[in-house]
Amino acid sequence: MNNAPKPNIEDLPTPTQLRRSTIIASLMAVAIGVMVYLPAEYGTDPTGVGSILGLTEMGEIKQQLAAEAAADEALHGNDDSSSLMNDIFGLFVGAAHAQEAWQDEITFTLAPGASTEIKATMEEGATMNYAWVARGGRINFDLHAHADGEEVTYDRGRGQTSGDGSFQTPFAGDHGWFWRNRDDADITVILQLRGDYSEIVRSE
Amino acid sequence: MLIAFATSAYAHAVTPGDAGYIQEIFGVHIISFIYLGAKHMITGYDHILFLLGVVFFLYHMKDVAIYVSIFAVGHSVTMIAGVWFGWGINAYIIDAIIGLSVVYKALDNLGLYQKWLGFQPNTKAATLIFGLFHGTGLASKILDYQLSEDGLLANLLAFNVGVEVGQLLALFVILIVMGYWRRTPNFMRQASVANIIVVGLGLLLTYQQIAGYIAST
Numbered sequence: 001m002n003n004a005p006k007p008n009i010e011d012l013p014t015p016t017q018l019r020r021s022t023i024i025a026s027l028m029a030v031a032i033g034v035m036v037y038l039p040a041e042y043g044t045d046p047t048g049v050g051s052i053l054g055l056t057e058m059g060e061i062k063q064q065l066a067a068e069a070a071a072d073e074a075l076h077g078n079d080d081s082s083s084l085m086n087d088i089f090g091l092f093v094g095a096a097h098a099q100e101a102w103q104d105e106i107t108f109t110l111a112p113g114a115s116t117e118i119k120a121t122m123e124e125g126a127t128m129n130y131a132w133v134a135r136g137g138r139i140n141f142d143l144h145a146h147a148d149g150e151e152v153t154y155d156r157g158r159g160q161t162s163g164d165g166s167f168q169t170p171f172a173g174d175h176g177w178f179w180r181n182r183d184d185a186d187i188t189v190i191l192q193l194r195g196d197y198s199e200i201v202r203s204e
Numbered sequence: 205m206l207i208a209f210a211t212s213a214y215a216h217a218v219t220p221g222d223a224g225y226i227q228e229i230f231g232v233h234i235i236s237f238i239y240l241g242a243k244h245m246i247t248g249y250d251h252i253l254f255l256l257g258v259v260f261f262l263y264h265m266k267d268v269a270i271y272v273s274i275f276a277v278g279h280s281v282t283m284i285a286g287v288w289f290g291w292g293i294n295a296y297i298i299d300a301i302i303g304l305s306v307v308y309k310a311l312d313n314l315g316l317y318q319k320w321l322g323f324q325p326n327t328k329a330a331t332l333i334f335g336l337f338h339g340t341g342l343a344s345k346i347l348d349y350q351l352s353e354d355g356l357l358a359n360l361l362a363f364n365v366g367v368e369v370g371q372l373l374a375l376f377v378i379l380i381v382m383g384y385w386r387r388t389p390n391f392m393r394q395a396s397v398a399n400i401i402v403v404g405l406g407l408l409l410t411y412q413q414i415a416g417y418i419a420s421t
Contacts, residue, residue, distance in 0.1 A: 002399075003315035003324075004261035006392050012263055013383045021380050028373075040239050053235045058225055065224040072218055140228055159230030159354050182228050 060113075061182075102131075102192040104200060109188045110139070110181040119145070119176030120197035122169050128195030131164035135190075137183035147173030158182065166195075174201050223349050232355035234362045241366020244342070245374065250302045250409055251338055252374050257309030257402060258331055259378060260395070263386060271331055272375060278335015279342060280364050286343025287351075287360055295348070296417035298341040303413055305334035306406030310399045342367065 013021070039050020043059030050056040106118060120128060140158040144151065154167040154175075159182075169175055175197075181187045193200070219227055222240060229236075245251055258275060262268050285291070308330065311317065318324050351359060385391055 002261070002392060002395055003313050003318070007261075007263055007386050009387065012386050015387070018380060018383045021376075021383070025376055025380060032373075036239060040236075040243075053239075054233065055235060055239055058236050058239070061225050061228060062221060065218055065220045065228075069218040069220045069224075138230065140230075158228060158352055180228065182230070 064113075102194050104193045106191045106193070106200065106202075107188065108179075108191075109186055110179060111186055112181050112184050115178065115180035117176065117178050117201075117203045118191065119174035119201045120193065120195065121199050121201060122172065122175050122195070122197045124169055124172045126196035127166060127168050128175065128193065128197065129166040130191065130193050130195075131162075132189055132191040133162045134160065135188045137181065137185045137187040139187050139189060140180045140182050142178040143167070143176065144178070145169065145171075145173050145175035147171060176201075226349045226351060230352040230354040232358045234358065237359045237362035238366035238369060241363035241368075242370030242373065243366075244345070244363075245367045245370030250299065250306060250341075251371075252378075253306045253402060253405060253409075254302070254309060254334065254338065255371065255374060256378055257306060257313060257399075259375065259382070260313050260399065263382070268375070268379070271328070272371065274328055274331045275335040275338070276368055276371065278332045279339035279367070282336045282339030283342040283346070283364060283367070284339075284360055286340050287346050288357075290347065291340070291343060292347050293340055293344055294417065295341070295344045296413045296420060298337065298344055300410045300413035300417070301337050302334075302341050303406050303408075303410030305337060306409060307403050308334070308406075310402035310406060313399045314396060314403075 035047050035049035036053070036055060038059070039045040039053070040055040040058050041062060043056055043063050045051050045056045045059075050059070108116060108118070110116060122128065138159040138161055141156065141160065141163070142153065143155040144153045146152070148171075150171045150173075152170055152175075155163070155165065157163065167175070177191070179189060218224065222243070226240070255272070255275070258271050259268055262271060286293075312325070312327065312330070346360070346363065385394070388394075
């Protein structure tokens with residue numbers, strides 16, 4: 001009932017060869033576990049090899065994201081905060097607005113790996129115009145809001161050095177940016193705002 | 205280098221895990237993507253099951269090398285092209301086909317095509333064709349990861365190298381286990397039972413994907 005003849009015993013690997021292969025495989029498994037898997041998943045690098053390979057950074061980012069996801073969970077309960085399927089309302093407005101005066105200019109600096117959130121408290125249907133530039137590196141951002149189980153993502157990007165546009169709020173709450181420096185040098189961002197907001201909220 | 209993180213409760217959509225990591229980085233990260241490719245292959249039991257079916261009755265190193273290379277060529281072509289041209293095929297459908305590839309190969313190992321059809325379908329062609337489907341499945345998953353355009357080609361090629369590395373690591377273990385097993389006196393009888401079990405597992409994988417597809421529509 002098989003599609004092959006019985007193998008000739010002399011064609012097969014000998015017990016000695018198999019034993020040797022097993023030992024090599026076991027040693028490789030341990031080495032990969034300690035030097036590759038642990039750094040890449042948990043950010044722990046007992047041998048230092050993970051950092052040389054650049055895998056420790058991956059593990060640190062994963063751990064950081066896991067901690068943030070857990071914190072989000074605690075804060076908002078189970079509101080599907082990891083869903084990427086948010087409505088995107090990002091409507092870019094041309095440079096026509098750039099000539100008008102800005103209400104606020106916020107400058108902040110982030111070290112590699114650091115993040116901050118800058119949001120504006122706004123009513124439903126309010127409009128915000130913005131422009132920003134990053135100096136010293138390329139930054140990741142997530143322009144969004146959520147309040148009372150509602151959420152919206154206006155725009156998100158990574159490795160950007162500037163942006164401008166406007167958005168209109170579908171619900172009342174704090175609307176704005178989560179910024180994170182995933183580059184390898186300090187980044188200074190200058191953010192300019194104009195719109196119908198009552199205050200700027202910043203959380204480290 | 206990242207040192208320590210003060211985690212405050214930000215309220216923005218966080219995607220944890222591999223996908224979250226990939227969505228935050230940009231630029232060329234060769235070793236990271238080799239790692240992710242290898243991890244994807246080693247933890248992708250549908251790929252491993254198919255590979256097990258392919259090498260089940262192969263014990264000459266030359267034959268193993270030929271068939272594994274054919275499979276590698278097949279899945280590399282569709283994985284790279286699929287991501288590059290953005291051929292997003294519904295993951296449930298492609299994974300159901302991958303489940304069927306496991307069933308096909310196990311039935312082939314049982315010699316049932318000769319019994320049912322009266323001839324042996326070309327095993328190399330089957331390995332290549334299913335390799336193409338496995339690559340399409342990999343491409344669909346990579347597209348879900350939303351790789352940055354910045355460094356895409358280099359990272360994609362690195363991921364593909366990683367998939368081959370993972371395949372070789374898995375193959376190494378499979379061949380050692382098969383080597384011990386083939387030397388036992390009841391191997392041929394147990395081989396039939398094992399391939400019947402693999403048919404069952406393949407059908408289970410296919411069923412899960414079809415059920416998932418129906419639930420998602």
